[in-house]
Amino acid sequence: MILTLLTHQWKSELRSSVFKKSLVLNIILGLLILYFGSIFLFLGFYLDDILLKVFPGQDVVAVFNGGLLYYFLIDLFFRFLLQEMPVLAVQPYLHLPVRKSKLVHYLLLKSIPSFFNLLPFLLIVPFMVSAVVPAHGQSMAVVWLLALVAITLLNNYLLLYFKRQMSTKPLYTLAFGLTIALLMLLDYIGVLQLQVVSKAIFGAMLQQPWLLAVPMLLLVGAYTLNYGFLKGHTYPEELKVHKTAAVTGANIAFLNRFGEIGKLIELELKLIWRHKRTKSIITMSVFFLFYGLIFYNKGTYLDGFGFLIFVGIILSGMPMFNYGQFLPGWQSAHFDGLLTQRISPYQFYRAKYWMVVPVILLAYVLTLPYGFFGYKIILINTATLLYNIGVNVFVIFFFSVYNKDRLDLSKGSAFNWQGVGASKFVMILPAMVLPILIYLPFGLLGVPYAGIAAIGGLGLLGVIFKKQLLQFSANRFLEHKYKLAAGYRQSA
Incomplete structure (x- = not known):
């Protein structure tokens, strides 16, 4: 079934209007991806030397950990701007002997190989090899990397959930955005020092490997939220409009x-x-x-x-x-x-x-x-x-x-x-x-x-x-x- 869905999705991509867009737009988009990918890869190999020059005498891994919370907040912001919603035309499958759970799981899993999910690891993996492994050992470095993978995917599913909720419950999305803005404000006025918190959280991952369970559980929770929402909104009567809403509102x-x-x-x-x-x-x-x-x-x-x-x-x-x-x-x-x-x-x-x-x-x-x-x-x-x-x-x-x-x-x-x-x-x-x-x-x-x-x-x-x-x-x-x-x- 997964292979069949992949085949259908591939045909859909080939026939989509994206390939009919202006050639110039496609070239610009490809160059942007190549440009940012090259920058991240270059920084990954030389980031430990750069941090050592900017912060002489400090532990480069601790400095890097101190900026991770800022990165994940900024990542959420740019995902909100640019990340596309993974789409599968489910209506043609609903009358077939295909379990709805399989369709929803496929839709959620196909969002993982996203540009936003893969880009940061062009920087993180080289940095882990050059700085984290020599300082903390291979096993602790792998735990640290898995924690970052889990948080990256957590961002992915949180964004998808709130972006979907924006069409039905905009107040949820507003509360989500205000929470992020509040974190930034608390950091600005000095009530909450995100850099110190970030160092403590990701530093602990390198000392206590069992803490990996925390981001993993959060990831499972975000995935479950999306699964429940999508499964509850894939009924035929919700995907097809049977009548037009009455016109309301007075003249201005x-x-x-x-x-x-x-x-x-x-x-x-x-x-x-x-x-x-x-x-x-x-x-x-x-x-x-x-x-x-x-x-x-x-x-x-x-x-x-x-x-x-x-x-x-x-x-x-x-x-x-x-x-x-x-x-x-x-x-x-x-x-x-x-x-x-x-x-x-x-x-x-x-x-x-x-x-x-x-x-x-x-x-x-x-x-x-x-x-x-x-x-x-x-x-x-x-x-x-x-x-x-x-x-x-x-x-x-x-x-x-x-x-x-x-x-x-x-x-x-x-x-x-x-x-x-x-x-x-x-x-x-x-x-x-x-x-x-x-x-x-x-x-x-x-x-x-x-x-x-x-x-x-x-x-x-x-x-x-x-x-x-x-x-x-x-x-x-x-x-x-x-x-x-x-x-x-x-x-x-």
Whole structure:
């Protein structure tokens, strides 16, 4: 049975839309994997020498152990951004003599050979051979490695569980994110020293091998949580929509004064409010408002400008990135009908623009308290706010014509994760990297504030010429609308 499922999954991968994506995106994604893999492998062989130079006279294994908790917290954050949900189309198997438990176990086990699970061991295994084995012996080193494997897989299953819960119980996911943010805050104010705790925990693994049972039991618990949730949500009546929910909600009077644009924004807001998939985007965007806590409390980051620009782009722009990366896929279920309406592409994109801009402004206002970490943060975040409104919105619109994956918003089950993955994130890279490239020459010339002004000025120009940029976006939509319609029909 496992071999049969593997064969079916392989055929599904070969026939998936991933292979029909732009060749450039696939090459960029492959180069990123190769780049980060090479960096981790290189660091693994030389990490003990590097730590000895940075921390002279200290035990390099203890120093490494002190950073492991930080790593696993950061790992959870990036998994939330990039890790794809393992998907198996279970509905065709449910009427066959195949045990549901086998399907669920297969779905959970196929998430193990993930990039996020394998990448850290390009660093850990060489470090174990060069530093841990000589200091603590081979058997203790193996116990230590197995503990790290268990915690890595624990992160994997925790992330999958809470990401699935986000569609049905977003408050659970919110509590999970707030717990991580609270740990970071306690570490910042000195109540909980994560480095000391990390040293104690992983140092004990090298002294008391029986402690390996703790992460193993936690891993079994996380696996059981996922198993129970998936097994309880694979009934045919939950995977198929039998009726359409009644339309609820009154008109938004405030938007009526804006004519056709206001009506389009109102329809978009109703779409967001009525579907679990779109609600989860809002929940995810809220988490990123706490992103600054990870970096602003580190003096090394506040001394420079480049990294602060990157953080500023994310703080005010992530709601736009989260929602905009799927445009116009949110309307994929009724896209053919949309093409027959008397709505011009210019009106369509203008409505999207004026729906996104207030959200960006709100995110900026909510993150103003970060200014207590330094006046530079306010200046940089203001410049990146202008850049997001004047440039990055149109970058998202530019790439929107390549989003040919249909999004079934009527499905609220854990298996409905179309379009989520690293390939979409690669499309957002230009929006995040370009402002840093604009700043770079000014930084090299020693006039960093001129670089910040250039970023804000370019964004201001985009705001001034937004009509022309919206028309350009509309013209691109006209060129690709039939390809989009065909893509949504094929992936239905």
